[in-house]
Amino acid sequence: MSAIWGCIDLSGNNIDSNIPDKMSKCINKYRIDRTDRIFEHNVYMECGLQYITKESRLEKLPFVQDNIFFTADVILDNRNELLEEIFADGSATDGELLFKAYQKWGDQFGDHVLGLFSFAIYDKNKNEFRLYTDHLSNRCIHYYVNGSKVYFSTLTSSITDAVPDIEICEKWMYASQATDLSYCFLFDGLTPFEGVYILPYGTGIILKNQSGSISKKIVRYYDPIYSIEEMKKFDDKKCRELFRETFFNCVKDTLRTDGEYGILLSGGLDSTAVGSVAADYLEKKNKKLYxxxxxxxxxxxxxxGRTSGYKIDDESKEVLEFCKHYPNINPSFLECEGENLFTHVEELCDYLELPFKALINYVWLNDSFIKAREQGVKVVLSGSYGNDTISYGNMENTLERLITRFHFIEAYKQFEVFTRKKGIIKKRFAKRFMKELFSINKRSEIYCDERGYKKELFELHNIKSEWEKIFQGMTGSIRTRETYIRRVFSNGVLQLTGVVNTKAGLYYGIVMRDPTMDKRMLELCLALPYKCFAWDGIERRLVREYLKDYVPDEIRLNMRFRGRQSADAVLRLDRFGVKNVRSLSEMVSDKISKYYDLELVKKEMDKPNTADNIDWKAKVVSCAVFLDQYSIKKEGE
Structure with a gap:
């Protein structure tokens, strides 16, 4: 993988000689193995390579061919197929194959290429600049137009260091701070910096100089939402075969590195499904899975205790049981003694380049990535997206489909089987289900901050109503097909995931891969009949039924409990506190007063820490830290 950055002056004028050093300065904090650049007249491109695969050591990026300049951040999943389609030599690097694919198919390259990538192309003959991200924006890429100059970069700091007068994008900040939820990308393309844009999934841009002004054309080369139809016939055997073939390929294709392999493992269905297939495959190669x-x-x-209600707070027992079935898994259990959600907040906001709100889980994720690096791991797997793909499916969705299609007898049969198998009180379940069913189309009311956030900001840019549109139909147990499609291909979710995975991967020297968020997996889940997901009393059937020979029964058949990471977040904060800070209000500067009532916020910050306010405190502190870092950077320039 790579970080890429550069500047093209579409007027044809030479790039200032100090631009490369300015744009490259921020890269020092990331784990880059080699950097190479092209700097010719009006073209500057640079690539910071990480050696993840054996082929990546041979990459020569950027390069120029027939006056076409190219650089890329890429790891391909269908490398062998591309070699055959393009008739390329087996020694061709991923960057070369991506370039050849674009040359051969143009904007239809997305129909042939699988993997993680972003790339930039400048055709000097046409004086045309193009920039692309992959199908799911797994690898983030940004751009900024300043006069006739186009800046692009994996990292926003490369751009803001070169153009220091870029201000904070208030529209982005207003939207991000309006809710405690981890989501922050409400408006497509916006970033925390004014005029610095990020490419949404499956998108490219074309920039040209037309009579002295820069024109921009957006190319949506991948937009599956309206093109994928659900299979009309439910053949369980064929659906099982199709799911297994697709899922196994998605997992195996991620296992490409000249280093070791790791996985973020819990006792749940998603990570154990990924882990079981990966471990089985790696065992045949005499390799470990950390x-x-x-x-x-x-x-x-x-x-x-280890459980709280229906939640398992300590999943070590389940993980150890799972590892007994796959002896080549080498487990590590991370207690993260002395750490809490604020231990790494400054570091996190710095390398992610945004006010990151989901601080609680990053305590153990940080330690996981450090441990992985120590063990020589270069590819870290997860099943983070699994709730919306491989383990999606509850009985409420199935009943909704049957009832709205007037299959009342079948709906009653499914209701009977499900309540009997789970030991649920029929009357209570039916009452709750019918209440939700009749309120499906009711406008969702997403929780927006009432603790200090300036209420007049809700109305700016229709922020509250825009958030409600995003979460329409997603707050209850029932999801219609339309709601499910919007959820699976939610640009805000994909955007944030891509930013975090790209920048954290660059920072720790790893690449994060989630087979449950593979393009092929998402497309298949939208195409499979609804009965594949919950039927005959079994929810989350794709894993529980189709992978019964991989996922152990003690995990697969657990229908009562679900794991919960970081349940001790409040205890950690109370016990370990924050270094050099007597009260949390000291972490909040007056920089946040544009968004919050500062006096009220400081009072709230010093109230006892609880499960109800810890996410809010995380959001406020990360906002303050981000703004402080931005201010210090501006003052130093």
């Missing part, structure tokens, strides 16, 4: 599992502090478990 796993990383979050566990709470010992005295938290002693005081509260």
């Amino acid at each position: 796993s990383y599992t979050s566990v709470p502090l010992k005295d938290y478990v002693e005081k509260f």
Whole structure:
């Protein structure tokens, strides 16, 4: 993988000689193995390579061919197929194959290329610049137009260091701070920096100089939402075969590195499904799979037990049981003694280049990535997207489909089987289900911040209503097909995931791969009949039924409990506190007063830490840290 950056002056004028050093300065904090650049007249391109695969060591990026300049951040999943289609030599690098694919198919290249990528092309003959991200924006890429100059970069800091007068994008900040949820990309293309844009999934841009002004054309080369139809016939055997073939390929294709392999492992269906297939495949190659599992502090478990209601707070037992079935898994359990959600907040906001709100889980994720690097791991797997793909499916969705299609007898049969198998009180389940069914089309009311956030900001840019549109139909148990499609291909979710995975991967020297978020997996889940997901009393059937020979019964048949990471977040904050800070209000500067009532926020920050306010505190502190870092950077320039 790589970070790419550069500047093209479409007027034809030479690039200022200090631009390369300015744009390259921020790369020093990331784990880059080699950098190469092209700097010729009006063209500057640079690539910071990470050696993830054996082929990546041979990459020569950027390069120029027939006056066409090219650089890329890429790892291909269908490398062998591309070699055959393009008739390329087997020694061709991923960058070369991506370039040849674009040359051969133009904007239809997306029909032939699979993998993680972003790339930039400048055709000097046409004086035309193009920039692309992959099908799901797994690898983020940004751009900024300043006069006749076009800046592009994986990292926003490369751009803001070269153009220091770029201000904070208030529209992005207003939207991000309006809710405690981890989502922050509400408006497509916007970033925390004014005029610096990020490409949404499956998108490219074409920039040209037309009579002294820069024209921009957006190319949507991949937009599956309206093109994927659900299979009309339910053949369980064929659906099983199709799912297994697709899922196995998605997992195997991620296992491409000259280093070791790791996985973020819990006791749930998603990561164990990924882990079981990966471990089985790697065992045949006599390779290990290193796993990383979050566990709470010992005295938290002693005081509260390993379960809370239907949640498992300590999943070490389940993980150890799972590892017995796959002896080549080498597990690590991360207690993260002395750390809490604010331990790494400055570091996190710095390398992610945004006010990141989901601080709680990054305690153990940080330690996982450090441990992975120490063990020589270069590819870290996860099943983070699995709730919307391989383990999607509850009985409420199935009943909704049957009832709205007037299959009342079948709906009653499914209701009977499900409530009997799960031991659910029929009357209680039916009452809750019918209440939700009759309110499907009711406008969702997403929780927006009432603690200090300036209420007049809700109305700016229709922020509250825009958030409600995004979450329409997603707050209850029932999801219609339309709602499910919007969820699976949610640009905001894909955008944030891509930013975090790209920049964290660059920072720790790894690449994060999630087979449950593979393009092929998403497309298949939209095409499979609804009965594949929940039927005959079994929910989340894709894993529980189709992978019964891979996922152990003690995990696969657990229908009562679900794992929960970082349940001890409040205890950690109370116990370990923040270095050099007596009260949390000291972490909040007056920089946030544009978005918050500062006096009220400081009072709220010093209230006792609880499960109800810790996410809010994380959001406010990360906002303050991000703005402080931005201010210090501006003052130093």
